[in-house]
Amino acid sequence: MHHIASTGAIASPSDMRRPWYRHLYVQVLFAIAAGVLLGHFQPQWGEAMKPIGDAFIKLVKMIIAPVIFLTIVTGIAGMRDLASVGRVAGKAFAYFLTFSTLALFVGLIVANVVHPGAGLNIDPATLDAAKVAGYAEKAHETTVTGFLVAIIPDTFVGALSEGSILQTLFVAILMGTSLALLGERTERLVAALEEVSLAIFKVVAILMRAAPLGAFGAMAFTIGKYGTGALVHLAGLVATFYLTSLLFVIVVLGLVGWACGFSIFRLVAYLKDELLLVLGTSSSESALPSLIEKMERAGCPKSIVGLVVPTGYSFNLDGTNIYMTLAALFIAQACNVDLSLGQQLSLLAVAMLSSKGAAGVTGAGFITLAATLSIVPSVPVAGMALILGIDRFMSECRSLTNFIGNAVATVVVSRWEGKLNTAQLALALNGGATASAPFTPAQAPQAAE
Numbered sequence: 220m221h222h223i224a225s226t227g228a229i230a231s232p233s234d235m236r237r238p239w240y241r242h243l244y245v246q247v248l249f250a251i252a253a254g255v256l257l258g259h260f261q262p263q264w265g266e267a268m269k270p271i272g273d274a275f276i277k278l279v280k281m282i283i284a285p286v287i288f289l290t291i292v293t294g295i296a297g298m299r300d301l302a303s304v305g306r307v308a309g310k311a312f313a314y315f316l317t318f319s320t321l322a323l324f325v326g327l328i329v330a331n332v333v334h335p336g337a338g339l340n341i342d343p344a345t346l347d348a349a350k351v352a353g354y355a356e357k358a359h360e361t362t363v364t365g366f367l368v369a370i371i372p373d374t375f376v377g378a379l380s381e382g383s384i385l386q387t388l389f390v391a392i393l394m395g396t397s398l399a400l401l402g403e404r405t406e407r408l409v410a411a412l413e414e415v416s417l418a419i420f421k422v423v424a425i426l427m428r429a430a431p432l433g434a435f436g437a438m439a440f441t442i443g444k445y446g447t448g449a450l451v452h453l454a455g456l457v458a459t460f461y462l463t464s465l466l467f468v469i470v471v472l473g474l475v476g477w478a479c480g481f482s483i484f485r486l487v488a489y490l491k492d493e494l495l496l497v498l499g500t501s502s503s504e505s506a507l508p509s510l511i512e513k514m515e516r517a518g519c520p521k522s523i524v525g526l527v528v529p530t531g532y533s534f535n536l537d538g539t540n541i542y543m544t545l546a547a548l549f550i551a552q553a554c555n556v557d558l559s560l561g562q563q564l565s566l567l568a569v570a571m572l573s574s575k576g577a578a579g580v581t582g583a584g585f586i587t588l589a590a591t592l593s594i595v596p597s598v599p600v601a602g603m604a605l606i607l608g609i610d611r612f613m614s615e616c617r618s619l620t621n622f623i624g625n626a627v628a629t630v631v632v633s634r635w636e637g638k639l640n641t642a643q644l645a646l647a648l649n650g651g652a653t654a655s656a657p658f659t660p661a662q663a664p665q666a667a668e
Contacts, residue, residue, distance in 0.1 A: 243430060247495040250431035251438050254499070258442025265443020268436040272500060275433025278426050279505045284379045286423065286508045287529050288391045289416040294522030295395025296409045303636070304396070304522070311527045311632050315535040318475075318624065322467065322537040323567050326544030329463045331563075335456045335545070336552030341605065384504075388529045423508045430492075434499025441501065441611050453609050456549050460613055463545065464538055464620040472537075472627045479634045480641065483627070485648040489517065490626060494619060501611060503618040503625075507532065510626060517647040518640030519633040527632050531625035538620025542613060543570045543588050550592070550602035562597055569594045585610050 239245055258265030295304055370385045372378035378386040398405045473483040487494065490513060493506035507528070514524045547566055551558050558566070570591045585603070592600045606613070633639040 242492075243427065244492045244495050246431040247434045247492070247499055250435035251495065251499045254435045254438030254440075255442050258439045258444075259447065262443040262446065265439040268439035268443070271436025272433055272438075272440055273436075275429055275436065276500055276502055276505055278429065278433075279508065282419065282422055282426065283384065283504065283507055284387045285419050286416075286511060287384065287387045287525065288379060288394075289412055289419060290511055290521060291388065291391035291525035291529075292395040292398065293409055293413050293416060294520070294525040295392065296398035296405065296412075298399060298522045301396060301399055304392075304526070307523055307526050307632060307636060308530075310635050311530060311628065312534065314628050314631060315531065318471070318537060318628075319535060319540050320571060321471065322540035323544050323570055325463060325467055325471070326541040327548065327563060327567055329459065329541075330545050330548035330552075333455075333459050334552055335459045336549040336554075339553040339605075340555060341553045341602070384529050384532055391525070420508075420512060423512065427509065430496050430499075430505075433505065434496060437500045437502075445608060445611050453606065456546075456606065457609055457612060460542060460545055461616050463541055464616050467537060467541060468620060468623050472623060475627055475631060479631055479639075481630060481644060481648060483623075486626060486630075487623065488650075489513070489648050490623070494622065497618045497622050498615055501614045501618055503532065503622045506622065510622070513647075514626065514629045516643075517630070518643030519629050520636075520638045523633045523636060523638065524629055527629045528625055531628050532621075535625055535628055536617075536621050537624035538617035539587065540570070541620065542617050543591060546588055546606055546613075547591060547595075547598055550605060551598045553605055554599055554602050556598055558597060562595070566591065566595045566598070 254265070254268070257268070295301075298304060369383070370389050372381065372383070372386040372390065375390060378390040398409060468483065468487075476483040476486060490510070493509050493513070496506045496509075497503050511524055511528050514528065515521055544567060547570070548558070548563070550556075570587070585607075589600060589603060592598050592603065630639065630644070
């Protein structure tokens with residue numbers, strides 16, 4: 220975690236005296252507001268801002284692979300105890316499976332209580348199935364088997380150049396494991412890789428200066444292209460989804476945080492820069508490098524952060540899972556399709572599998588929904604045309620919920636392992652100095668209290 224000091228993570232007196240308008244979250248917030256205004260009053264100009272948002276997301280994606288690779292390789296190589304790597308992975312996947320499934324149930328329960336699609340009385344024959352045909356085709360391509368095979372890259376270097384998070388993760392784990400097995404002979408190589416990570420995280424800090432521009436371009440395009448008219452017609456569904464996700468974060472993840480000794484509200488405040496960036500760009504990937512850095516600052520060991528965060532981006536999609544069951548039942552209700560409890564549970568079971576098959580795919584939420592509906596014939600896939608116009612607005616909430624869920628998972632797994640530096644976590648969440656010395660085994664008794 221040596222890279223933290225080089226990026227100016229320690230809160231110096233000059234940082235504390237910095238004018239309010241120079242804080243990143245303030246700049247991003249103003250950029251989002253400006254984007255909304257431009258998109259609303261000058262839709263054509265708003266649409267023209269799309270390349271700015273796309274360019275920023277490409278800039279961040281460019282750096283994601285080296286960040287993940289270096290974090291995992293140096294983390295595992297530094298652990299030496301390979302049994303702990305498997306143990307961390309097992310605990311992480313147990314957490315992901317539990318809470319992803321819980322999110323699906325939450326969406327199912329809320330849809331049955333609120334009935335957001337009731338009363339629309341849509342005739343499926345009148346829907347334009349061509350609008351969602353492309354998503355349905357992609358859904359058929361993203362089978363679980365195909366997804367697992369796709370984790371293996373064509374070449375070792377290709378994993379770092381093709382932008383696949385899971386391929387990068389796979390190669391990094393292999394490399395980190397080999398360095399750990401070789402032991403002391405690789406100390407100089409590991410030290411060199413840690414020096415390279417200094418430069419990479421400095422690049423991240425430089426790129427984050429362009430975050431307000433990226434948020435402005437993405438938000439201006441969203442409002443200019445889709446407008447706010449669609450929100451009026453489907454306000455019930457949008458409001459239901461946002462409130463459900465908010466309750467999931469506050470109640471479910473809040474209870475998890477309370478059980479692990481931290482406040483979900485303080486964690487959200489700690490990650491406010493990244494959350495506003497996710498909101499502006501509708502992409503949780505845009506804040507992935509910053510999340511890795513901030514979770515290390517908050518007392519989570521590099522080896523655990525490196526394993527949990529990247530895998531969580533594909534397997535711990537709480538927001539996406541809430542959306543899937545809620546949207547599926549909305550379409551069924553809108554088309555007057557009465558699903559029995561057995562059919563709803565089978566839909567949930569299919570969603571559990573299809574959500575893994577479409578993991579990491581662009582627009583995964585909508586594609587996963589298409590995959591689920593195509594396997595459950597009682598709900599018309601063409602019904603997705605009803606929510607196509609508001610999917611962009613829904614994706615922002617999906618991304619925010621997914622992001623917070625992965626931050627919580629990282630802290631929880633670190634605590635389960637007895638390696639969470641609780642003093643450093645409390646310091647970070649309470650707005651104190653956000654960096655300290657790297658975690659050492661001597662801190663374990665305190666961390667596990």
